Amino acid sequence: MSGVSNNAFGQLRVAFHALCDLPEEARAQAMADWWQRDAALAAQLQGLLAHLDAKDLHAPGADLPRFGPFQARECIGSGGMADVFRAERVSGDFDQVVALKRLRASRLDGAQQARFAQERKLLVRLDHPNIARLIDGGIGDEGQAWLAMELVDGASWGEWIARTPGYAERLAVFRQVAEAVDYAHRHLVVHRDIKPSNIRLTRDGLPKLLDFGIAKGLDEDAEELTQSGQRLLTWRYAAPEQILGQAATTATDIHGLGVLLFELLSSESPHGETTGAGVPWAARILQGPTRRLPGQLALLNAPRSWQRRGLEALLARCLEKAPERRYPSVAALLDDLDDLQHERVLRSGTGGFARQWRWRVWRHRRALGVATVVLLVAVIGVVSTLRQAQRAEQQAARAEARLSALLDVIGGAVPTEYSGHEPRTVDLLLAAATRLQQRHADDPLLLRQSLGDIGHALLNQGHSEAAVPVLRAALQAQSSERDASPAVRLSLLKLLAFTLELPTQRSALRALAGEAQALSSDSRVSASQRMDVLGSVAGALSKQGDFDLAFALLDQAGPAQDAGDIQVSARENFLRQKGWVALRAEQFRSAMTAFVEAVSVIESQSEDFVPMRRAEAYALLAQAALGAGDHAAALSAWKQAWPEYQRAFPEGHVERELVWAIGKQAEEGTGTPRP
Amino acid sequence: MSDDITQLLRRWHEGDASALEVLLPQVYAELRQLAAQELRGHRHHDTLQPTALLNDVFVRLLGAQQVDIHNRKHLFTTASKLMRQVLVDRARAQQRDKRGGGQWQQVEWVEALHLPIEADMDLAALDDALKALAQHDERMAQIVEWRCFGGLEVIEVAHLLEVDERTVYRDWAMAKAWLRQALGAE
Numbered sequence: 001m002s003g004v005s006n007n008a009f010g011q012l013r014v015a016f017h018a019l020c021d022l023p024e025e026a027r028a029q030a031m032a033d034w035w036q037r038d039a040a041l042a043a044q045l046q047g048l049l050a051h052l053d054a055k056d057l058h059a060p061g062a063d064l065p066r067f068g069p070f071q072a073r074e075c076i077g078s079g080g081m082a083d084v085f086r087a088e089r090v091s092g093d094f095d096q097v098v099a100l101k102r103l104r105a106s107r108l109d110g111a112q113q114a115r116f117a118q119e120r121k122l123l124v125r126l127d128h129p130n131i132a133r134l135i136d137g138g139i140g141d142e143g144q145a146w147l148a149m150e151l152v153d154g155a156s157w158g159e160w161i162a163r164t165p166g167y168a169e170r171l172a173v174f175r176q177v178a179e180a181v182d183y184a185h186r187h188l189v190v191h192r193d194i195k196p197s198n199i200r201l202t203r204d205g206l207p208k209l210l211d212f213g214i215a216k217g218l219d220e221d222a223e224e225l226t227q228s229g230q231r232l233l234t235w236r237y238a239a240p241e242q243i244l245g246q247a248a249t250t251a252t253d254i255h256g257l258g259v260l261l262f263e264l265l266s267s268e269s270p271h272g273e274t275t276g277a278g279v280p281w282a283a284r285i286l287q288g289p290t291r292r293l294p295g296q297l298a299l300l301n302a303p304r305s306w307q308r309r310g311l312e313a314l315l316a317r318c319l320e321k322a323p324e325r326r327y328p329s330v331a332a333l334l335d336d337l338d339d340l341q342h343e344r345v346l347r348s349g350t351g352g353f354a355r356q357w358r359w360r361v362w363r364h365r366r367a368l369g370v371a372t373v374v375l376l377v378a379v380i381g382v383v384s385t386l387r388q389a390q391r392a393e394q395q396a397a398r399a400e401a402r403l404s405a406l407l408d409v410i411g412g413a414v415p416t417e418y419s420g421h422e423p424r425t426v427d428l429l430l431a432a433a434t435r436l437q438q439r440h441a442d443d444p445l446l447l448r449q450s451l452g453d454i455g456h457a458l459l460n461q462g463h464s465e466a467a468v469p470v471l472r473a474a475l476q477a478q479s480s481e482r483d484a485s486p487a488v489r490l491s492l493l494k495l496l497a498f499t500l501e502l503p504t505q506r507s508a509l510r511a512l513a514g515e516a517q518a519l520s521s522d523s524r525v526s527a528s529q530r531m532d533v534l535g536s537v538a539g540a541l542s543k544q545g546d547f548d549l550a551f552a553l554l555d556q557a558g559p560a561q562d563a564g565d566i567q568v569s570a571r572e573n574f575l576r577q578k579g580w581v582a583l584r585a586e587q588f589r590s591a592m593t594a595f596v597e598a599v600s601v602i603e604s605q606s607e608d609f610v611p612m613r614r615a616e617a618y619a620l621l622a623q624a625a626l627g628a629g630d631h632a633a634a635l636s637a638w639k640q641a642w643p644e645y646q647r648a649f650p651e652g653h654v655e656r657e658l659v660w661a662i663g664k665q666a667e668e669g670t671g672t673p674r675p
Numbered sequence: 676m677s678d679d680i681t682q683l684l685r686r687w688h689e690g691d692a693s694a695l696e697v698l699l700p701q702v703y704a705e706l707r708q709l710a711a712q713e714l715r716g717h718r719h720h721d722t723l724q725p726t727a728l729l730n731d732v733f734v735r736l737l738g739a740q741q742v743d744i745h746n747r748k749h750l751f752t753t754a755s756k757l758m759r760q761v762l763v764d765r766a767r768a769q770q771r772d773k774r775g776g777g778q779w780q781q782v783e784w785v786e787a788l789h790l791p792i793e794a795d796m797d798l799a800a801l802d803d804a805l806k807a808l809a810q811h812d813e814r815m816a817q818i819v820e821w822r823c824f825g826g827l828e829v830i831e832v833a834h835l836l837e838v839d840e841r842t843v844y845r846d847w848a849m850a851k852a853w854l855r856q857a858l859g860a861e
Binding site: 006009010013016017020047048049050051052053054056057077 | 810811812815830840842844845846847848849851852853855856859
């Protein structure tokens with residue numbers, strides 16, 4: 001033996017492997033050939049064959065048993081819980097080759113057998129092109145459960161990936177797998193174990209999901225026993241709730257699909273090792289950060305820019321650690337996948353509205369023919385309201401319809417319609433409002449939401465006058481909604497209150513204040529909103545010099561302040577408006593008190609406020625302190641405000657100059673030089 | 676203590692044979708204790724996972740956080756080599772000194788660990804034959820080591836080598852035929 005060189009050993013190995021494949025007779029023939037061609041090699045082969053134990057060629061225990069009408073022919077796989085055989089139907093009038101799975105679990109007791117039978121009934125109803133069909137099943141002589149399934153003998157998932165470099169092709173096949181899972185979910189079956197080894201492809205390239213959860217949980221003991229070893233091999237694809245031993249749900253499968261897609265695109269696990277510290281899979285899946293797709297994907301036509309970000313958002317949503325934060329259904333995931341494939345915005349709202357808007361504008365950048373930057377400013381105004389509407393799924397879908405309607409209008413804006421000039425943002429928004437009213441007159445909800453958004457955007461753009469008719473139309477639409485909500489009406493009234501600035505609109509504002517007061521007492525209105533709206537309307541009234549009504553509104557809202565669950569932004573806005581009312585009424589001490597409180601709300605939860613909001617509060621406090629003659633307090637508040645104004649506004653900007661002037665006055669009052 | 680073991684493992688891996696000398700008794704004791712526990716605790720021997728056992732030993736010895744063995748391949752290679760050393764050294768010691776064999780129950784061991792070795796196999800001879808096989812085909816010898824001493828299933832070996840399961844079965848069958856022939860020839 002030792003005389004055999006490595007090269008010759010390699011030859012021997014190849015020849016031996018080839019012989020192993022052959023049935024008895026063909027093997028004898030092949031040996032005869034070898035004796036003629038290479039007697040030395042033939043002698044060695046003969047020696048090996050003489051010492052060969054045929055059992056070594058298959059999984060242990062493969063004595064090729066018979067199950068019902070099926071005779072096992074070859075063991076084609078062994079896992080922790082089962083052996084899989086290629087088996088043929090031997091009774092009956094027709095030929096059939098199946099994948100036969102024999103559970104390794106010890107004998108099933110009566111209850112387990114009943115459950116097995118019941119699950120089989122459920123699974124046999126699954127009839128989908130991407131699910132390997134369950135053909136038959138039963139309990140063997142030794143009490144072991146077996147299942148006959150459609151044999152998928154094309155390629156393994158890994159083999160298919162290796163020869164499929166294209167992004168679009170891979171995504172298309174993944175989509176079919178997801179469709180299969182969706183179909184199963186609609187038939188009340190959760191797979192629980194989505195991973196590459198449970199997917200195979202037919203020779204025609206059709207993916208088939210194998211191994212639905214039938215065996216799971218049948219033998220809890222076995223599961224427990226193998227925890228330390230066997231489970232290590234499979235945790236890579238487990239969802240956090242599975243590691244925690246909680247029930248698997250449809251959300252578990254969504255996580256599984258996420259891992260599958262991530263690996264399909266990057267060949268790496270989203271829970272892969274990043275620290276090199278040898279953290280176990282389970283710990284990484286439970287606590288570790290979920291990785292982002294690597295920068296370079298080894299794919300043909302890999303997605304770029306917006307599309308890639310959409311893909312990342314989709315993956316992140318699938319891989320959320322909390323099941324309830326993942327997609328609510330595979331159907332929702334499929335919708336997003338569809339959008340991804342067609343380069344559209346993810347309709348679930350995944351990835352955030354701001355991002356989606358940017359994406360939309362980007363895609364329409366040519367059709368728009370307007371300065372994108374200007375548009376973005378308008379759009380971001382819209383986004384702030386959309387975010388509030390984003391809370392529930394239904395609302396998100398609604399928001400999407402609104403976005404489409406808006407975008408149709410914006411996308412359809414052609415410069416020639418505007419006498420060759422690029423349309424101004426305000427023109428675009430007003431055109432959108434008009435067209436929405438024409439096209440969607442029969443949909444008050446859509447109309448109210450869209451017009452509300454546009455009114456808000458116009459207001460943010462400083463076009464209060466233009467916003468008035470739009471917001472009035474929104475209110476009009478709102479009143480014809482079926483379940484008109486006082487909360488929604490109040491937010492529209494709040495916006496409208498900000499627009500009524502002209503002396504001629506004073507009575508309109510008073511009427512609005514009356515309606516707001518009445519609506520605020522409705523029990524469906526939250527304490528936060530009551531405070532926020534009444535404060536804002538009071539602020540608007542004070543601008544008109546209508547102090548009596550303003551103070552009345554503040555008094556009505558005041559008690560709500562003590563409620564425990566007031567949103568921090570509502571509390572801050574109320575205090576600011578209260579301060580403004582006092583400031584305008586020249587009650588400087590009360591104004592200072594209100595602004596001091598506002599500042600302390602901001603400082604206690606600074607992460608909820610943008611820096612400018614904080615700076616404004618300090619500037620207002622400085623202004624009130626100046627009025628009250630407290631120069632030291634004014635100067636110290638001003639010092640908090642000034643850096644942000646300096647940063648945000650260029651020299652000569654009116655806002656900056658105003659704040660500068662406050663600082664100058666405070667400094668002169670105290671006699672201290674400013675920094 | 677686990678710091679020491681990590682150190683020892685590292686030194687051994689870097690070629691310091693004496694490190695293994697120090698290491699083995701600890702691994703051996705731990706393995707024996709675990710095997711005994713497993714035997715006491717569970718009646719279904721057929722579900723006992725040797726892989727799990729080895730994992731447990733290493734996790735226990737090294738402390739899950741400090742495992743310096745950065746991948747499974749390395750872990751199982753190390754574990755299998757250790758197990759081979761443990762078993763073969765004991766077998767050799769028994770051959771040298773029959774009295775010392777009283778504590779060494781090869782049959783019990785091999786069965787307890789559920790290794791695919793005939794219980795009364797001459798382990799010392801197997802060790803030599805395996806060395807000879809490695810001269811011809813290192814990977815084939817590695818498969819035997821993982822299977823026989825690491826207790827890995829074919830499917831696990833296939834994962835580690837990233838080859839088809841069928842290939843591993845054939846190599847395994849050939850290796851065993853070759854070893855039988857070699858051992859029979861002695």
